[in-house]
Amino acid sequence: MARDLAPEVERLLQFRDPNIRKKAALCTIRIIKKVPDLAENFINPAAALLKEKHHGVLITGVQLCTDMCKVSTEALEYFRKKCIDGLVKVLKDLANSPYAPEYDVSGITDPFLHIRLLKLLHVLGQGDAEASDAMNDILAQVATKTESNKNAGNAILYECVATIMSIEDNGGLRVLAVNILGRFLSSRDNNIRYVALNMLMKAISLDSQAVQRHRATILECVKDSDASIRKRALELVYLLVNESNVKALTKELVDYLEVSDEEFKGDLTAKICSIVEKFSPEKILYIDQMVKVLSEAGNYVKDEVWHALIIVITNASNLHGYTARALYKAVQTAGEQETLVRVAVWCIGEYGEMLVTNAGMLDVEDPITLQQRAIEFNSIIEKHEKIRSALVERMPVLDEATYSGRRAGSMPAAVSTSQGALPKMPNGVAKPTSAPLVDLLDLSSDDIPATSSSGGDFLQDLLGVDLSPASQGTNQTQKSGTDVLLDLLSIGTPPAQSSSSMLDMLSSGQDNKSSEGMIDKLASPSAPSAQASSPVASSSMMDLLDGFGSSPSLPGMIHLISLPRHNYHFCSTLTPLFSVAETNGPTYPSIVAFESGSLKMTFNFSKEPGNLQTTLIEAQFANKSPDIYSNFVFQAAVPKFLQLQLDPASSNTLPASGNGSITQKLRISNSQHGKKSLVMRIRISYKANGKDVLEEGQINNFPGGL
Structure with missing residues (x-):
C-alpha cells in the first residue's frame, strides 16, 4: 500500500494549502520507515520543504529530512552538499528573530523548531569535517545567546551541546559545550543535572581536561539527595580519576563514605576500591586508603578485593610492620566491620612480632604499647617449645602477579608489582598462627585457653x-x-x-x-x-x-x-x-x-x-x-x-x-x-x-x- 500511495503523497507535498503539505510530510515519514527504498523518490520534495516560511510545514520538513538521512545514504550525501547553508541561515534567522506571539514559548521563538534544526545538523555534521566547519559559527551563537534561566532555553542548549559533541573536532566549541553542562550541574532541577551528567560521561572521552575543570561540582553531585544523581555522578567521578588526581578524589570519596546512606555504601565502596586498586601510585597509599575503606564500610567489601589487599601487603616487605599497626588501631575502633577483622587477623598473625616490638617504624607513625594479655599468651606458648617454631613460621609470599592475572588484569602494575622477581606461590599444609594473636585480637583473659595439665595437644588448647x-x-x-x-x-x-x-x-x-x-x-x-x-x-x-x-x-x-x-x-x-x-x-x-x-x-x-x-x-x-x-x-x-x-x-x-x-x-x-x-x-x-x-x-x- 505504501508503494501505491507514494506517488500521490509526493504530489501533495507541493499542494498550495500548507496544512496539506504538513500532513503529506508526516505521511512520507511513515512511508520511508516502512519502505526505506522509497526514500530516494522524496529527496527533492523534502529539500524544497526546508525553504518553507510556515513553521508547521518547516518543522515537519526538517523531521522528514532527518529520518531520510537515517535510512538512505544517498539522501544524507545530498542534504550535506545542498542544504547545509540553507539550514544554517534558517537557524540564524530563528535565533535572531524578534518576538512572535504565535511561536513564542517563555520568551524564546519556537524552541521546537530550534531543536529539530539542531538534530538535523547533528546528523549532517557527524563524520564530515566540511559540513561541521560550515555550522560551527551558528552553533557557537546558539550556545552563547540562548537564555538558560528557562526550561525551553535549557532544552535548546542541551541539544546544541549534543550536536557540538557529535560533529567533527573543534576544541573551542567543545570547551564551550562542557561549560554549559557545568552550569547545568548547578541547577536546582534534578532532571537538568541528570541529563548533564549523562552528557558529561560522553564528553569525557572527547575532552577530558574540559570535564576535569568541573570536578568539584561533580563531587558535590555524589552527595546529592537524589539517588539517581548520586549513582550517575559516582560513575562520572570514576571515569575522571587518573594518576594525578587519585589522592584528592579518593580522599573526598572516603570522607563521604562515613556519612553516606546505607543503600549507597555498596556502590560507593566498590568504586573506591576499584579506584585505589587501579591508580594508587604507591603501595603505602593503597594500603592506607584500603584500611580507611575497611574501617568505614568493610562489610561491603567483596572477597576478591580484600584478597588482593593481602597479596599486596605480603609483597611490600618494608610495610609489614606499618600495616600490622595500622590494622591493629583500626580494629580497636571498627571491630564490627567483618572484613576489616579478617584482614587484621591475617596480618597480625603473620607480622605480630613487628607490632609488639614496633619494628619497621615509619616517620609518620607513633609508637604503640604491648598489652598484658600478649605476655600471658606468650607464656602459654613457651610451654609448647617443641612446636613453637612451626607455630610462628612465616607465611610464604603470595604470588601477586599470578593472582592479578587471574582477576583479568584488574590490578595495575602500579600496585601489582614488587621489587625484584616474585617467587611462585607455594601450596601448603595446615599451619597455625603466630604467637601474640590472642592478645592482639583484644581477647579477655577468660578467652585464652588454659593449658592441659597433662601437656596435651596444642591444637586442643588453641580451640579451647x-x-x-x-x-x-x-x-x-x-x-x-x-x-x-x-x-x-x-x-x-x-x-x-x-x-x-x-x-x-x-x-x-x-x-x-x-x-x-x-x-x-x-x-x-x-x-x-x-x-x-x-x-x-x-x-x-x-x-x-x-x-x-x-x-x-x-x-x-x-x-x-x-x-x-x-x-x-x-x-x-x-x-x-x-x-x-x-x-x-x-x-x-x-x-x-x-x-x-x-x-x-x-x-x-x-x-x-x-x-x-x-x-x-x-x-x-x-x-x-x-x-x-x-x-x-x-x-x-x-x-x-x-x-x-x-x-x-x-x-x-x-x-x-x-x-x-x-x-x-x-x-x-x-x-x-x-x-x-x-x-x-x-x-x-x-x-x-x-x-x-x-x-x-x-x-x-x-x-x-x-
Missing part, C-alpha cells in the same frame, strides 16, 4: 576444647575428645543440606562468640561419600582466609605452610615432609578409594616392620576420560586421632584414557590403632578442557587392621 573425662561426663551431647577434629571435618556424621569441603567450612564468616560456636560452625556441613565431578571455580590460598570470621574472640585458626606441587593437607598436628620408603612389612589388599565417571583413585598399602600404627599408602590416579587433566591437585583431611603426611605427587598432569597415571605417597599414623579404623576426606581438583573441576568424597573402606 576441654577433652578431660569430667567435662565429657557433664554433657552427654558433647563429642569425645578424640572426635573433635572428626566433627570439624564432618566425618562420620549424617550429611547436611549441602556438601562442603574444609575450605568451604572456613568461609562462612559468621560471628563466633565462643569456642563452642566455632566448632558448631565448622562441624555443620558434610559431604557425601562420593561426589560426581562438577565445574567450579578453582580453590586458592585466599579461600582459606574466609574462615577467619569477624569476631576477635576466635579461639584458634588454621594457616598454610609450604608443600610442593600444589598439595594441601589438613591435619591436626604439624610434621615435616618425608619420603615413604619401600618396606617388606605386612601386606594388605588394594582398594578403589574413589571413583567417578571421569576419575579413579586406587590405594596400595604397606606397613613398616615393628610399627603397626603407621600405614604407608601409594595413591594411583587414573583418568577415564579422553581429555588430558592439568593442574592436578590432591588434598586430604583426617580426624584428630590420625596424623597424615604427603609426599609430592609424581606429576600435575594426568594423561587421557588411562594412558598413564599420577602417583602420590601418603603416611598415616593411627594413635587409636586397633580401636578405630582409618577414615579420610578427600578433594581432587584439576582442569579439563579449560574448565576447573572439583571432585570430593569420603573414604571409609580401608582394610581392617590399619
Whole structure:
C-alpha cells in the first residue's frame, strides 16, 4: 500500500494549502520507515520543504529530512552538499528573530523548531569535517545567546551541546559545550543535572581536561539527595580519576563514605576500591586508603578485593610492620566491620612480632604499647617449645602477579608489582598462627585457653576444647575428645543440606562468640561419600582466609605452610615432609578409594616392620576420560586421632584414557590403632578442557587392621 500511495503523497507535498503539505510530510515519514527504498523518490520534495516560511510545514520538513538521512545514504550525501547553508541561515534567522506571539514559548521563538534544526545538523555534521566547519559559527551563537534561566532555553542548549559533541573536532566549541553542562550541574532541577551528567560521561572521552575543570561540582553531585544523581555522578567521578588526581578524589570519596546512606555504601565502596586498586601510585597509599575503606564500610567489601589487599601487603616487605599497626588501631575502633577483622587477623598473625616490638617504624607513625594479655599468651606458648617454631613460621609470599592475572588484569602494575622477581606461590599444609594473636585480637583473659595439665595437644588448647573425662561426663551431647577434629571435618556424621569441603567450612564468616560456636560452625556441613565431578571455580590460598570470621574472640585458626606441587593437607598436628620408603612389612589388599565417571583413585598399602600404627599408602590416579587433566591437585583431611603426611605427587598432569597415571605417597599414623579404623576426606581438583573441576568424597573402606 505504501508503494501505491507514494506517488500521490509526493504530489501533495507541493499542494498550495500548507496544512496539506504538513500532513503529506508526516505521511512520507511513515512511508520511508516502512519502505526505506522509497526514500530516494522524496529527496527533492523534502529539500524544497526546508525553504518553507510556515513553521508547521518547516518543522515537519526538517523531521522528514532527518529520518531520510537515517535510512538512505544517498539522501544524507545530498542534504550535506545542498542544504547545509540553507539550514544554517534558517537557524540564524530563528535565533535572531524578534518576538512572535504565535511561536513564542517563555520568551524564546519556537524552541521546537530550534531543536529539530539542531538534530538535523547533528546528523549532517557527524563524520564530515566540511559540513561541521560550515555550522560551527551558528552553533557557537546558539550556545552563547540562548537564555538558560528557562526550561525551553535549557532544552535548546542541551541539544546544541549534543550536536557540538557529535560533529567533527573543534576544541573551542567543545570547551564551550562542557561549560554549559557545568552550569547545568548547578541547577536546582534534578532532571537538568541528570541529563548533564549523562552528557558529561560522553564528553569525557572527547575532552577530558574540559570535564576535569568541573570536578568539584561533580563531587558535590555524589552527595546529592537524589539517588539517581548520586549513582550517575559516582560513575562520572570514576571515569575522571587518573594518576594525578587519585589522592584528592579518593580522599573526598572516603570522607563521604562515613556519612553516606546505607543503600549507597555498596556502590560507593566498590568504586573506591576499584579506584585505589587501579591508580594508587604507591603501595603505602593503597594500603592506607584500603584500611580507611575497611574501617568505614568493610562489610561491603567483596572477597576478591580484600584478597588482593593481602597479596599486596605480603609483597611490600618494608610495610609489614606499618600495616600490622595500622590494622591493629583500626580494629580497636571498627571491630564490627567483618572484613576489616579478617584482614587484621591475617596480618597480625603473620607480622605480630613487628607490632609488639614496633619494628619497621615509619616517620609518620607513633609508637604503640604491648598489652598484658600478649605476655600471658606468650607464656602459654613457651610451654609448647617443641612446636613453637612451626607455630610462628612465616607465611610464604603470595604470588601477586599470578593472582592479578587471574582477576583479568584488574590490578595495575602500579600496585601489582614488587621489587625484584616474585617467587611462585607455594601450596601448603595446615599451619597455625603466630604467637601474640590472642592478645592482639583484644581477647579477655577468660578467652585464652588454659593449658592441659597433662601437656596435651596444642591444637586442643588453641580451640579451647576441654577433652578431660569430667567435662565429657557433664554433657552427654558433647563429642569425645578424640572426635573433635572428626566433627570439624564432618566425618562420620549424617550429611547436611549441602556438601562442603574444609575450605568451604572456613568461609562462612559468621560471628563466633565462643569456642563452642566455632566448632558448631565448622562441624555443620558434610559431604557425601562420593561426589560426581562438577565445574567450579578453582580453590586458592585466599579461600582459606574466609574462615577467619569477624569476631576477635576466635579461639584458634588454621594457616598454610609450604608443600610442593600444589598439595594441601589438613591435619591436626604439624610434621615435616618425608619420603615413604619401600618396606617388606605386612601386606594388605588394594582398594578403589574413589571413583567417578571421569576419575579413579586406587590405594596400595604397606606397613613398616615393628610399627603397626603407621600405614604407608601409594595413591594411583587414573583418568577415564579422553581429555588430558592439568593442574592436578590432591588434598586430604583426617580426624584428630590420625596424623597424615604427603609426599609430592609424581606429576600435575594426568594423561587421557588411562594412558598413564599420577602417583602420590601418603603416611598415616593411627594413635587409636586397633580401636578405630582409618577414615579420610578427600578433594581432587584439576582442569579439563579449560574448565576447573572439583571432585570430593569420603573414604571409609580401608582394610581392617590399619
